[in-house]
Structure formats: C-alpha cells, structure tokens
Amino acid sequence: MLSQQLVNGVLLGATYALFALGFTLMFGVLRVINLTYGFYFSAGAFIALFATRQWGFSIWLALPLAAIGSGLIAVLLDWLLLTRLRAKGAPELASLMVTLGAVLALYSAMTLLFGPDIRRLPPDVIGADALVFAGIRVTQAQFLVVGTTAVLVLALVALMRGTRLGVGIRAMAERPDAAELMGIDTARLAALVSFLSGFLAGAGGVLIGLNFNAIQPYMGEQMMLRGFVVIIVGGLGDLRGALIAGLLLGVIEVLTAGYLDSGLKEAVAFAILVAVLWTRPSGLFGQAVLRRA
C-alpha cells in the first residue's frame, strides 16, 4: 500500500517537476514572472486532444506535436506581451500585471471556444493494461509519464551543462548586457528559452491529461499554484531544485490524500511553502543552480 502510493506520488511528482522546470527556466533566464505559463500547459493538453481525437494521431505523435505547439505559443506570447516591457526596462510588477490580464483572457477565450466541460483523450490512445511488479501496479500511461520526464530532464541538463549554447544561456541569465557584448544575440536566445519552457509545460499538460484523463481549459491555472510552490521551494531559477521539489510535492500530495484526506492536498502543499519561505527564503537548496553552477 505504502509502496504503491510512493510510486504514484513519484509519477505525479514527475509531471509537477516537468511543469516547474519550464517555469523556473523561464524565470531564471528571462527574469520575468510570466503568468501566461500555465496556459501553455492547457494548450499542450488541448493540442494533444485535437491531434488524437480529430486527426487520429497516436500519442507518440500527439505528444511531441503538443509540446512544439505550446513552445511556439510561448514564443509568440512572450514576444507580444513582454518585448516592449523589456525594451523599456519596466518594473517586474508591470510584467506581472500584463501577463495576469493576458492569461485570464486566454483562459476565458479557450472556455468560450471549447466549453468548460472535462474532456478525455480517446480511450485507446494508450494501452490500458498495467505492469504489476512486486505488488505495485504501473500503467502504460504512467510509464510514458516517467519516461518522457526522464528524457526531457536529461536533455535539458545536457543542453545547459554540456553545450556552448547552454553556456550562452547561463551567461545571459547572469548578465544580459555582458552577454550581448560577447556578440550573443540575447533576443534570439530569449526566444529559444521561451520555446523550451513552453515545450516543457505543453508536454506536462499532455502527460497530466493522460494520467488523470481529464482535460479542461483551466487545468493550467490549477497547475500554476503547484508550479509556484515547486519553484519557490526548489529555489527560483534552480533546475535541480525544481526537479526534487516537484517529485516531493507529488509524493506528499499522494500520501496526504491516502492517509489524511484528499481535500487537504493543497493545504499541505501551501503549508510547506510557507514553512520553507520562513526558514529558507531562497529555497530548500539555498541557491539558484542555473546561474550559480
């Protein structure tokens, strides 16, 4: 029972981690709290929904398509909403307000277009049979969740740590002006970072949709609350922190639901957030790994 719940918790946490990675990447590099981020998550789920339902795509095609689509939406929204503010050096509050307004408008537009009802991916989109191992059940959907998360996390770490491009992104995160003086086209790298973060959020949206089989426009909004908990607990801009905090949150939620009351999930998550902020204001791991190597 406990081990099954731990497995479920890790699986849930994997999607939280994926979602939070994109969020913390965007914040850490672009230094802006972009509240439209949650929308990319909903967008990813809806793209996958249409790809599978309307066009009959398999999940193997729908998943990358949704991730890429969400990435492009992220680039577009960042360009539309934030380029001007960045150029003018507007205060952080300005981007917060602009993106808050934008994301509310986007969710309502989406609700208007697709309705508020919960939608589901086609039942045959992934095999229903589960693998039972030492009494622990893992469905194919859950395998896809962990597998995708693992691949994306490793790819992101390899990009940031092991490539010239990653070094450029980290340089830009620390000192955009100095990076520009090196000849780095920071506007182009910022677009790339937006794309990557949208990609991660979109993939996360598909995976949650798959795992819970429930897709609706405001799903990204509910995810944003957890996203905040994870990136703050993990340390803003800290990729490793987001990964660990995401997994922890998943486990804690599942255990709270299993042993206390599922209605307490959010309360526990936020109690942890407050406790962490009180005791360690810069996150559990104390420093931003993206910027501080």
Place this chain on the structure above:
Amino acid sequence: MTSLVVEGLHVSYGATEALAGIDIRVDSGKTVCLIGANGAGKTTTMRAVSGLLRPRAGTIRLDGADIFGMRANRVAALGLLQVPEGRQIFAELSVADNLALGAWLVRDDAEIARRRDQVLARFPRLRERLNQLAGSMSGGEQQMLALGRALMGAPKLLLLDEPSMGLAPLFVEEIFSILADLRREGTTILLVEQNASAALEIADYAYVLETGRITMQGPASEIANDPAVIAAYLGG
C-alpha cells in the same frame, strides 16, 4: 586610416541629458583616453558606442560603417569589443567558460584554442584557475579575466571602462603594463580612466569630458602638462 568616429553624440536618460553632443575620434592603432570626474558621462559614452544604449542623436562610424543604433551583439560582431565598467564577468561560470564566451562568434575550434593559448600566455594566473568559478577570484584576477575575455574576440577596437577601478596598486600597475603591451602590438584602444595620470602616460591622444561635454582635447603629453588638467585630475 580611421577607426572610430563619433560626432554630435547626444544621450539622455529620460529628461536628463547625459551627453550633450560630443565628438571623439580614435584612429587605427592609437590609444585614446577619455578622462573626467564621476558622473561626467564616460560610461554613457562607452555604452552608446558599443550599442548597449540607444543614443538620441549623432553619428557613430566604425571603419566607415554606420553603427549608430545598432544592437550591441552586432557591433561586437564588427570587432568593437567593450570591457565594461565593474568587469561584468560571469561570476557563476568557470574561468574557462568565460573565456569561451569571449569567442562566442568564432566557429573554428582551432582558432579558439589558439586565441586561448595567447590569452593564457598573457595572463598566466588565469591558467591555474581555468576550472574555478570566475566569481571566486580576486578583483584583480577578475579584471584580467574581463580583459582576456575581450581579447578572445580579437578586437579591432577595444573599449576599456575603468580597468583599474577598485584594484590594489600592484594590480593597477600590472593592468597598465598589459595595456602598454597591447598598445605596442598595435591594438586600437579607447580607454576611460579616473586614474588620469596613468592613462595619460600610455595614451596617444586624450579627451577631457565634463558633464556631458568635451572641454579639452589634444596629444596626451600636452593634456598631461596642462595646468587646468593638473589641478583638476592629476592632484596638482
């Protein structure tokens, strides 16, 4: 042979004018220094020339090409490289990564390796610290890194904004001896300094900037002997 020609450069921060139309010229192979008190507009001049600031009016030409209003990354691609005020090294990256970033626009690995060897020969201290985080080095070492990083880009024109700022006397001496080497090798340099006596000693030509205006200019040796300059900047 001209290198940098700046004419009628105006820069404002909002309503306040920081540069009220200045003319500066740096001929190829020369070292030109710009001296002035705090807040005179020296950094503003540097940032406007390198493209980090958008000037309000004027012309800026690099080897005849109009670079006015061009973004800094494109100006850098033309070979105008700035070592910014306060060094601005990437503290959270290794020394090796900082140097590699200086050659961001170079695609040829062999060329990058060749330049790195040259830079490390010039700054032997950096070699021992290649894998160290840049931010963990002393101020003087960081300034050498900032200079080495710019040299990785093989500058046609090197802009230096107060390279001796906040350094211990020994490091100041070392920095100026390196600048003298660069000058001897024919590097074109525009140097901003508060340490006016040292700057005037290595420069060919000098400008004096006062609250956004050039108030005096001439061969560095003449400026160094001008009574007004001695009184105001050389502690005379």
